[in-house]
Amino acid sequence: MAYTQVLSTSCMFYKEDRVPMTSDNSKMKPPHVLTVAGSDSGAGAGIQADLKTCAARGVYCSTVITAVTAQNTVGVQVKTGMLPSVGIVSVLSQSLHEFPVRALVVDPVMVSTSGDVLAGPSILAEFREELLPMADIITPNLKEASALLGCQQLKTVSDMRSAAKLLHEMGPRYVIVKGGDLPDSLDAVDVFFDGQDFYELRSSRIKTRNTHGTGCSLASCIAAELAKGSSMLPAVKVAKRYVETALDYSKDIAIGNGTQGPFDHIFRLKSNGQKSHRQVGFNPSDLFLYAVTDSGMNEKWGRSITDAVKAAIEGGATIVQLREKDAETHKFLEAAKACCEICHSHGIPLLINDRIDIALACDADGVHVGQSDMPASVARTLLGPEKIIGVSCKTIEQAHQAWIDGADYIGCGGVYPTNTKANNLTVGLEGLKTVCKASKLPVVAIGGINASNAGSVMETAVQNLKGVAVVSALFDRECILTETRKLHAVLKTAASMTLQRTH
């Protein structure tokens, strides 16, 4: 059995099987995480945080409890330890050798955000020698990083960079040193190191007492995203954004009396429950069959945007973008609102091309912007951390910038010549592959793609390529439903062939 696994001193996760690249949910095993963690009676951290985080991220979580703690919002009063003995760390390490796993996240829980020491120095050596070399990523906070390194307190971003590099030398493939406790910092800055490059991941510092369990939740969310098929950098960015949004949502709730309280992990399910069946947030597999509307084509065939969108969804579209270049604003907004309802009732995300104002006004799931549209960084500020942002990229540099700007995916093309977008440079399959390989974000291919060539695009099986975006092959046709079904079948065949080849 293939597993994705995440481990911290208090958590280990496994996922059974990689999620196949298909939109046919009935045949999918849900992504699965197993956490090996301590129980927090206050229910803000540990096993309880992991369960809630995974639930909020749409991932099934099962549990092994390594320690029972009695805590409340004033502090950890009695504790038996997270991985309370060298023996437990050693059993975990042996199990990991015996049952190799796909991904391992080690959250070296030693000092909680409330400052309580959760693991003694005796297990440090076991950590360094056994767990860290096996880890795909480790997620220490400032105190844990200095404990693992046996060094002085980390006080600056520059200290965090040095610590990340030294920790990387202990064996993990990636390191994120969390700077939430960094003094005198307006932003919450985390330093991510992949062995080559450093990235400073910044988010606004939310003023709240409700920060208990942020470390566990970040690690759980990284695990959940990995279980859904994400690669490491996007998983870390989604996790950071998830924690930031959850803190913001929960900043005023009052649970307990201490200086620190828990936050609400599953806020999404609540706001979602009232509005739609769709889980808020971005899932890269949504890019599988990306239908992009065109006002001119709808007019030509005498149909409304809403009818076009309904037909594409019925045929298997997994995400919809309204690209209504000629629409008058008032009419566009009305149509966008109606399409939002249709998409959400089917659990499909709706994005708006170019128009951030329309996306905000109809509460769409996000936007797609090109190189000459609103910069993605500004779009992110306007739309907030939860909305989906896609950016058109033809080059490695543009793809890198999109990642820095906080985009969720990139659209790369034209893969083939197209009549839909005037003067569009064709990058070809080779150009697509180059961008995909360099991208830290999931990619959707676009431009001249139809049922005859979509298989060749997907069978490149190049990393990060998640699907195809199509305009004319769906919407400049007599029957959108038939064409979408046809394309969906082609993509499914290509995906299962790729899956067979890679296993």
Ligand SMILES: Cc1ncc(COP(=O)(O)OP(=O)(O)O)c(N)n1
């Ligand atoms: C998924 C996707 N990829 C690329 C584009 C093109 O966006 P842009 O470069 O801004 O060009 P216009 O579509 O605005 O003409 C897209 N819309 N969707």
Ligand SMILES: Cc1ncsc1CCOP(=O)(O)O
């Ligand atoms: C919007 C866009 N961006 C790059 S190519 C393209 C047009 C895609 O349309 P079609 O699928 O009809 O070729």
Ligand SMILES: [Mg+2]
């Ligand atoms: Mg545009």
